[in-house]
Amino acid sequence: MIKRIWHGWTTPDNADRYFNVLSGTVIPGIKAMSLPGFLGIEVLRRDHANEVEFATIMTFKSIDDIVAFQGPDYARSHVPDAARAVLARWEETASHYEVMTLTNPVEP
Template sequence: MLKRVWRGWTSPENADAYEQLLRSTIFPDIIGRKIDGFLGIELLRRPLGTEIEFMTIMTFTDHDAIVRFAGPAHATAVVPPAARELLSRYDAEAAHYDLRIA
């Protein structure tokens, strides 16, 4: 099992709007794709002084499932235009981890 971890940062003023976009549009769109091997997505949020950091953790059965989600350049971040408008910065690539203990 693999975890795909990605981070983005936004201003406190945009944080609630960004979270709402994730909850109402982006996550449902990902789930609606019914990607074989996609098991779920988690959202973490924390304040960091003048920014709010968001972290998404997606769970996949294997590498091929990540490629089905992100394409051949599987490490490249998948950030829709509406999200880019609300983020002040974000990781250009996601990190992939083998789940060792659950």
């Protein structure tokens, strides 16, 4: 399993607008693509003094599934125009991590 992690930043005034674009347009658009191996997406938000940071974590079964989504330049960010309109800046590439499972996880 692969986690595709990406960050974007908004002004505090645009933070709720950006989340609405994500939840109302971007994420439904990704889900409507019926991507092979796409398992879901999480959105994280962190407020800073002068900006708001968002992280998206998409989960795929394999890198090949991400290539099917993004093409050969699979690290390239997927930032639709509606999102670009309310973001102040964003990462041009996403990072990809293989999910490792512990055989003996630590008990809480």
